[in-house]
Amino acid sequence: MRPAAPKPRSGEGGKAPVSIVMRRLANAIDGLDEPALEKIAKDQQEDPFQVLIATLLSAQTRDAVTHAASTRLFRIARTPRSMAKLAVARIQELIYPVSFYRHKAVHVKQTCEHIMSRFGGRVPSTMEELLTLPGVGRKTANLVLILAHSSQENICVDTHVHRIANRLGWVQTRTPEETERALYESTQRRWWPLINLYLVTWGQNVCRPVYPLCPQCVLKDVCPKIGVTKVGKLVKA
Template identity: 45%
Template sequence: MRWEQKSATTQRRFHVWVRRFQVLVSLMLSSQTKDQVTGAAMQKLRAHGCTVENLLATSDEKLGELIYPVGFWRNKVKYLKQTSAVLQRDFGGDIPNSVEGLVRLPGVGPKMAHLAMDIAWNQVSGIGVDTHVHRISNRLGWFRRPTKNPEETRKALEEWLPRELWSEINWLLVGFGQQVCLPVSPLCSSCLNQNICPSAHQSSPVKRPKAGSPRSPKSLPFKTKTEPGQELALNDETIKQEPRPETVSYMRPRRKNKCPL
């Protein structure tokens, strides 16, 4: 009887460890990846067996097939293998229960660590700030000075946002950023915050091409063929191109009809 109870307790503990590990894996896969792609990859991993032991026993090629096409999937195959090895060696297959321990794992950053603490350990250690939270917080003017990166945004948010809201701010702003407050061409006309948002109805910033890129003005030759009448701006000067020779029609002079009389 005692052995059966002990076995049942061990099984429950194992399931809890597996759940926490899968939370960490899903966070690692979600970086630079759409939710639908992450969900599909996690579904394939769970069917394959998403445990520390199974991932270590899976070849890199097979693991790549399972998580493809998540963003940077080749690097994530490497990080998953390395992280699984660390968890098996140093934590008995479980994940660390602190932000300091989580960020030491390959491929795990501060955002993932705080979200893992909230979801896997049910502990609010900080705000998980990704690109959506970083962008929207600055658009809404929540800081005295604009923040430069997600980690700076996290510290600025935690200075004034009540701690009981730290857990839900990420979910609210991520969904809002995916549906309404888009990175480019946000839907300000349908946003309920348009009357209080200092960035409402402002045009999205246009990305300038990098120097040396094919679209960079400096990389374009001075003389460029264009259609007749088109103008090309180079180095703040407007140069009108001459029409192509083949577009010029040379009309022969008409012969005067001789009088039939």
């Protein structure tokens, strides 16, 4: 009789092995609701401009609200040229109720103007250039590079990725910026473009900010659950 396969354990130093986590999540997220920005990128055939604008709108905003606001805005203006012509007040009206909609409307208009005046109507494809656009930070720039420019060199870190990477023991960091830097060291390059999709989907459905559903998580035997003090109730299928 063959001996039973040894049970996987969290790796050395209490880290969940990256390859095991990513392979399991690849299967586990199948059928779960995708993050809004992934949906928008697919709906818009990875159009860099629309991915950029939707990502700008998404900060601290629920996915459903981001999706609805982006759809309303793109119905009226689909290009930097047409969006730059909209008044800020009209953009505000279209994107409400995304959080900070007043500021975001200003950034959307200014970003469109910069794309027209400095980049010939095309969304730039380097981190350095993207960061010169109003309201664009590393999270937005990384997501545009991954979703719209097919970059294999970037990791997009939002609050879900930051939280889960720490719970898994991949990093020990205090901010998403620190997490991004640490993840380039602690994960293999082939996973970089997938980390955002897998961890954000898991974070929205299972590894939630409060009361994560550890008892029914596919990673429960390998995850050191760092910082988790209370877990959510098991939901019977």
